[in-house]
Amino acid sequence: MTCDLWTSARDCVRAxxxxxxxxxxxxxxxxxxxxxxxxLASNENPWGPSPRARSALAALDPASWSRYPDGxxxxxxxxxxxxxxxxxxxxxxxxxxxxxxxLAARAFVGPGDRVVYAQHAxxxxxxxxxxAGGRHVEIPARRFGxxxxxxxxxxxDARLVFVANPNNPTGTCEGAGALEAFLQQVPAxxxxxxxxxxxxxxxxxxxxxTVSWLARFPNLIITRTFSKIHGLAGLRxxxxxxxxxxxxxxxxxxxxxxxxxxxxxxxxxxxEDDAFVARCHKENLAGLAVLSEGLTRLGHAALxxxxxxxxxxxxxxxxxxxxxxxxxxxxxPIANYGMPDYLRVTVGTPQENERxxxxxxxxxxxxxxxxxxxxxx
Ligand SMILES: *Cc1c(COP(=O)(O)O)cnc(C)c1O
Numbered sequence: 001m002t003c004d005l006w007t008s009a010r011d012c013v014r015a016x017x018x019x020x021x022x023x024x025x026x027x028x029x030x031x032x033x034x035x036x037x038x039x040l041a042s043n044e045n046p047w048g049p050s051p052r053a054r055s056a057l058a059a060l061d062p063a064s065w066s067r068y069p070d071g072x073x074x075x076x077x078x079x080x081x082x083x084x085x086x087x088x089x090x091x092x093x094x095x096x097x098x099x100x101x102x103l104a105a106r107a108f109v110g111p112g113d114r115v116v117y118a119q120h121a122x123x124x125x126x127x128x129x130x131x132a133g134g135r136h137v138e139i140p141a142r143r144f145g146x147x148x149x150x151x152x153x154x155x156x157d158a159r160l161v162f163v164a165n166p167n168n169p170t171g172t173c174e175g176a177g178a179l180e181a182f183l184q185q186v187p188a189x190x191x192x193x194x195x196x197x198x199x200x201x202x203x204x205x206x207x208x209x210t211v212s213w214l215a216r217f218p219n220l221i222i223t224r225t226f227s228k229i230h231g232l233a234g235l236r237x238x239x240x241x242x243x244x245x246x247x248x249x250x251x252x253x254x255x256x257x258x259x260x261x262x263x264x265x266x267x268x269x270x271x272e273d274d275a276f277v278a279r280c281h282k283e284n285l286a287g288l289a290v291l292s293e294g295l296t297r298l299g300h301a302a303l304x305x306x307x308x309x310x311x312x313x314x315x316x317x318x319x320x321x322x323x324x325x326x327x328x329x330x331x332x333p334i335a336n337y338g339m340p341d342y343l344r345v346t347v348g349t350p351q352e353n354e355r356x357x358x359x360x361x362x363x364x365x366x367x368x369x370x371x372x373x374x375x376x377x
Contacts, residue, residue, distance in 0.1 A: 012111070012133040019123055023330050037328040040346040040356055043168065043198075043309050045231035047283065047349070049266065050276040053232060056269035057262060069261035076264050079271050080239055084211050089244035092251060095258045097197055097225040097238025102128045103250040104193050104221055104240075105160060109134040113159040118146045120170050120337050122195065125162040134159070144303055145172030152185035161186060164195040166202060169334045169344045171305025176208035183217045191246065193221045197238075198307035200229040200277055201284050207306075211241055218243040226263075228308065229280050230270040237263040284308050287347035294357040298364065311344045320363055327359035 006014065022041030029037050040046075048054075073093045081088040094100040101124050109115055111133035117125040119141040129136055137158060139151045146163055155161050163182075166173040174182075179194070186192055194210055210222050221242040227233035237259050240250065259267075270276075291310045295302040302312040311334065314320050321333045321343055332344040345356055 010133070012130055016127055016130045017123075017336065019127060020336055022332055023325070025330065028325060028328070028330060032326065032328070034328050037330065038348065038352050038355060039330040040309075040348050040352060041330045041332040041344075042233070043228060043307070043346045044233050045229060045280060045308075046347070046352060047231060047276075047280055049231040050270040050273035052273040052276070053230070053266040053270040057266050060262065060265055064261060067261075068257055069259065069264055071256045073259050073264050076237075076259070076268050076271075077239075079268050080241075083271060084241060086211060086214070086241060087244060090214070090241055090247055092240040092242065092247045092254070093259045093264075094223075094238045094240065094254065095260075095263075096227060096233075096236040097195065097223040097240075098124055099236075099254070099258055100221075100223045100238055100240040100250065101125065101162070101193065101195065102131070103253050104191065104223075105129060105132045105134065106253050107246075107249045108160045108191050110159075114154075114157060115160045115162070116151055116154045116158045117162040118151065118164075118167070120144060120167070120339060121162060122164050122168050123336065125164075129160075141170070143172075144170040146174060148174065148178055148182040149185070152182050155186045155190050155192075158190055161190060161192045162195060163192065164197070165208070166198045166306040168198070168307065169309070169311050169332070169337050169339070169342075171303055171307050171309060171311055173202055173204060173207065173306035175204070175206035177206070179208045179210070180213065183213065183220065186219070188217075188219055191219045191221055192217075193223060195223045197223070197225045197228055199224060200281060201308050202306045203281075203285055204306065214241065214243060218245070221246055226267050226270055229277055229284075230267070230273075231276075231280075232263070232266055232270060235263040235266050236260070237267045283349075284347050287350070287353050290350070290353050291345060291347060291357070294353070295360075298357070298361055300360075309344050309346045311339070311342050313342055314364070315341065317341050317343050320360070323363040323366070324356075324359055327363065329356050329359045331356070 077088040077091040105128035109132040115129040225238035300312040
């Protein structure tokens with residue numbers, strides 16, 4: 001799509017590859033005239049929002065909607081600070097953690113500056129780099145994860161580094177030793193964003209407690225979100241924990257009211273809901289096992305995942321994706337992540353997981369059958 005002003009736009013903006021979101025349930029149901037479609041495409045929480053967040057929002061007086069929210073999100077930042085054992089000055093809130101990824105890029109990256117991230121990393125890193133006019137330095141993945149030593153080398157002449165831990169869409173996770181060694185190698189003047197959107201799902205005892213490292217690595221920017229395990233993706237709220245000086249920089253750039261009233265209220269309540277988080281963590285581990293075993297049984301190699309999704313290899317992935325849509329099951333093609341032969345499926349409820357596996361079995365059986373009759377092996 002272009003327009004008369006296409007050539008008037010900044011070059012770096014024209015070169016952005018637009019983000020491809022998961023297909024909304026309503027859209028698929030409208031297109032196919034079906035009901036009961038399920039979406040396992042955006043790593044959302046299949047158990048919905050935390051019950052505490054639900055009641056807090058239900059109790060919110062509509063009369064409050066006419067006032068601007070607290071622009072400094074004091075209550076939420078204080079609650080996060082208390083929970084994390086840091087100063088509220090170290091906490092920056094955002095309209096989703098996506099907002100914070102962008103603020104980091106806008107604070108540190110100018111035209112021509114290098115930004116380092118891994119092959120198969122989250123698509124937003126490329127977008128915010130491109131929007132700032134920065135140069136992409138994409139370091140080839142190592143067994144689908146980060147090649148941290150190579151990234152540390154590339155960081156020497158970079159202005160910003162992104163590490164997703166766990167990574168989306170591959171589900172890989174770096175342990176404390178490797179990540180700490182990496183931070184020791186990155187020059188102190190180069191900011192490193194460690195994106196921990198899926199941290200609450202990680203079961204490994206070796207997962208880094210990055211907040212405890214902030215005093216030693218003031219160039220570390222940790223981003224987290226309420227979109228995933230807290231089940232508040234639709235409200236858009238995330239946060240960064242960093243050196244207060246870095247928070248001050250991002251605070252200058254952010255929109256004055258970047259986190260809306262409902263999001264602030266719900267996030268404060270969700271933060272107290274440890275029982276809900278624990279339950280979702282446990283359910284997710286069970287779901288991961290069901291999906292990985294089911295996929296293996298169907299002959300699809302599944303990447304080991306530390307998060308709430310599984311990425312698996314499947315021949316003719318786009319056709320399988322489309323066939324699954326006709327079964328009312330929405331998953332995520334990840335060709336735009338350089339993985340054209342893979343699909344990513346989010347862990348759902350036990351019923352959703354079974355429905356996905358059954359649909360995949362039907363779909364791939366059919367396509368194998370038609371393939372075999374067209375070209376007998
Ligand atoms: C989902 C996700 C996020 C979270 O995005 P929000 O803007 O907080 O909803 C951040 N990073 C990665 C790698 C993700 O997959």
